[in-house]
Amino acid sequence: MTLFSYISEFLRPSWIKSFFTVKTPPLVSPPYFRDFPTLTGKECTHCLNCKMICPSPGAIDVIQTAGVWNPRIIQGHCVRCGYCVEACPEGVLTSGDLLARKKEQGLLFTHEYSIKIDTGKCMGCGNCTTACPVNREIDPQIGAGGTSFSDQVLIRVEHGKNTVLHNELCKGCKTCMETCPNGAIHVIRKVTAVQEAK
Amino acid sequence: MTVLQKLKNAVRKRSIHVCYVNTGSCNGCDIEILACLAPKYDIEQYGIYVHNNPREADVILVTGGMSTQWLDKLPDLWDRVPEPKAVVTIGNCPISGCVFNRPGKLIDPPVSKYIPVTAAVPGCPPRPSEIISAILGAADILFKDYEIHQKEKKGGSHK
Structure with missing residues (x-):
């Protein structure tokens, strides 16, 4: 390889562009990623199963806004384990493909205190x-x-x-x-x- | 804006030096930071470099919920970082103590009590993509036109 071919290889615009810019795909999460649980819009019955199963202190609260009960996830406390999604009998919360998988497996949680x-x-x-x-x-x-x-x-x-x-x-x-x-x-x-x- | 300031902005955008400090975490978040270095995410293509030396760092990544040994050491370490500087906390522990925040605990969260925190990434642990976007976002806000903002601040104090 001569010096000329070496230089011409590295002076290609496409090579310079790929050298100075980000090469991997953009920072997106895959669809199956178990993110912080979000509301599906179904009615919450205030049974508190989600709060009782939560392993981390102060991560979930069921609060009433304008007469409607809804769970609220507190980021910074939530460990994204997804137990609340699985424990909810109404399917109020969703996170990744957890709810679809729960339905597919027919998973049922019973609580006893x-x-x-x-x-x-x-x-x-x-x-x-x-x-x-x-x-x-x-x-x-x-x-x-x-x-x-x-x-x-x-x-x-x-x-x-x-x-x-x-x-x-x-x-x-x-x-x-x-x-x-x-x-x-x-x-x-x-x-x-x-x-x-x- | 002067040419010099433009040059500084361009250079600082592509050269963020990071130092990570473990203040009593379980190593879960540290492993996610290591995953950022691996080829899948490759933190260096964004212009972020890891130096485990606070005197060379621009951004400090804090993991863990402030164990008692770190109470005096972390502010001391923060003073040694040259300006312009930022703190990005990784994970739940620096925010709330997460699972370690139990009765009889030996940690003292949040970290923001001791050093000024620019960005906090929640999650136990957060994804590498979340960590990278937090570092890039914090650096963009703090380091862009840093000298101009400092001058404005000084001018404000004289009035």
Whole structure:
């Protein structure tokens, strides 16, 4: 290769252009990329399944704007795991091809919440009982010490100890865990994924 | 605009030097930054070069949620970066602490409490394409006509 051919090779306009400009395709995400979940426009029933399954703190909120409940993803907290998309029974959220794949596989999530109280640590202060949003809905007259005349409530203080009456009412919000001064109460969220047989 | 300023703009647009600082991340975001260097994304074709030396850097990429060891070191490192400079935080940790932000944590997010952050890329971890577009966007805003903006700022303070 002579010097002349060498120079003429590198003075080609197309070579100079490709040398000074970006060569790979533009910065776009593929269609199957699991991005931050977005709303599909379907009606949210405020069941809070998405919020209960979310593994990262403060990533999803279900808020009411102009009388309509809708989930809102908080960027900077969301880890894009896509659990909320799969857990939603209505298909309110979508992200990549996750919703289509869920439909194809017939994936179904069932939630189960159980409350465990460490009787050795519980001192029967009733903080959890008064803080529980389910309790307050059923019996607004609940006593400051956690005692209640109604036996329809989720938990109430009986004979100085906290007792779980209706475990199936629990929505898994963990408000009781946050208010307990001793760490005596624990909410166990159990989620089972079932795939439909074909 | 003078010819010199035009030349500076053109050069700075194609020569962004990056230094990445891990302030206690899980290495997920660091791997995504490494993916930017690989041929698929090839960060150097955009004119972004990696120097792990803050004295040579224009843009600092911060990953991680500010562990206690970094509380005094990151502002110190930020002071050593020559002007014009910018900070781009990568991932959720510098914004919120993400999964590390639990009771009894040993991190102190957000990073913007300690150094001025120009751009934050959310995601756990973010895509390399998101990282590259954030660096390019932040550099475009901060480094274009930098001297003119500095003069305007000084003129404003005299009034």
